[in-house]
Amino acid sequence: GAEVGVDHLAACVVDLRGEVRARAVRHGTNRGRSPEPVAEELTALISQVVAEAEAQGLWPAGLAVAVPGLIARDGRTVVRAPNLDWHDTDLSALLPDEFGPAVDNEANFGALAELWLGEGTPQDFLHVSAEIGIGAAVVVDGRLLRGTRGFAGELGHVPVEPEGPACPCGGRGCLEQYAGEEAVLRAAGLTAGEGRVGLLATRAAEGDEAV
Template identity: 75%
Template sequence: MTTTPGPLTRPLTQQGIRRRNLSLVLHAVAAHGPLSRATVAGRVGLTRAAVSSLVDELIRTGLLIELGREQSGTVGRPGSALALAPNGPVGIGAEVGVDHLTVCAVDLHGKVRARATVEGSNRGREAEPVLKELTELLRQVTDAVKAEGLRPAGTAVAVPGLVARDTHTVVRAPNLGWTDVDVSEFLPYGPLLSVDNEANLGALAELWLGGDPAPQDFVHVSVEIGIGAAVVIEGRLLRGTHGYAGELGHVPVRPEGPPCPCGGRGCLEQYAGEEAVLRAAGLTAGTRPVDLLATRAAEGDPAVRRALRAAGSALGVALAGAVNLLDPQAIVLGGALSRLAPWLLPSLERELTRRTTESARPTLTVSRLGSDGPLLGAAHSVVRAVLDDPAAYGH
């Protein structure tokens, strides 16, 4: 199956066409397998002879295996069922959080094969010791999957800050205290494919894993210590000119409000961030502040519920601007919001109702991925890289 290139698109070379067709076949088996060659040909719109040649290459490179004869019940000779190789590539995802470090490995089926986490505050720590600690977690997870015969294809890292587009450089991460940190200088373990903002990777996880069907136009909001957002339009992440799109936490909701670490005043984070809610509720941060807030709210603590209502209102003010500007199909609440949504949503919805047109009001949903969204988005971004260009990741 071929497509006509647009006016600004260069025609594919023969090698480029073959790489794309290898991707079509691998995607089909990953999404719907086990499948016979004939079934794959029908799904991707290529001839059986072409698919047979592509399948042979994917088998030689260790990405597909043949399971034996398929008992499909259809007329004619059954074909061999194709499946993803059990010892194929895995994507390594890593997350630098303000209060944790986590690494996981995901195989081409989307199954998490290994995971390692260290809890502890990273606020104010220099990048080098934090990333050395992350390197040790990467080593643990990589060793674990190699022991199972799996092959790490690369690493993607989620960070709570601005990342310069098409680089590994964290330009600013206020809640970590990092400025102009090139992650690749301190993370030498294995091929580093990408570094990205945690909200961006959370949104991609929602797009790839969040539901069937997943919305194609949505704003994904993630709240932990800070507040991040990402915008997906027609199934593609909106990055902006410099890669900084989605800084919802630093949208001013009260311009004369308290100062923010970003240098502004009255930013959303000062009213709806984790620390702001704890402060408003009269609580001190522990090792699991979201669990504390959720438990107290469920028990009916009036101060906690009042703080969460105020946070929801502030979120609604900021999101109303995004809705009026972007007209998204949905707003997806992830991160800590997935635990605190029952007490945030009513006031958030009230603000959206007050400030947006009814006909353009998006649906509000809570991510089923919760706080794992950025980590899974990182790992799956590597998996997608393999599926999109299998020729680069064979034996």
């Protein structure tokens, strides 16, 4: 599996029991970068974990790629990823084709992992993914509910204040602009960066009124 995050890239190999056998992460912003160099760096991480897996006698059979955005029904194209500023990008075409990469929204993959691997997971639930952006996935009767246009889980872009701050999606006052990681850090007087969430938690535990 692989992930394109706003502030990181990651790749891992998981065996049939769901155990992670190899992992690689690259920290650094991807916001505003062209898809091609991002895909090139992600491919390098994928090659690294595949080599580690093969050294353990494992032979990866497929590749799933998680992206923080709306994915077309073809399972290849990033229709829109506001926090990356990507539009109509055939991401699968930029990645190793020997694995037949399947691309989907990161919250959708998180929900499927919980559905298939979680203990005692109900057949109806809402999975919320909250990092820089806020995503969600809806599972009904054990199936992922995408909606007519694929927006069923876009919780972060639900307007909560019509005259609120502008959002990269083109709307105003989206939940993400109030409850996303960067918004929370900004409200506490902190800039985004590695370790900032931990600092925020420490300040909250110490009773900092700004937090």
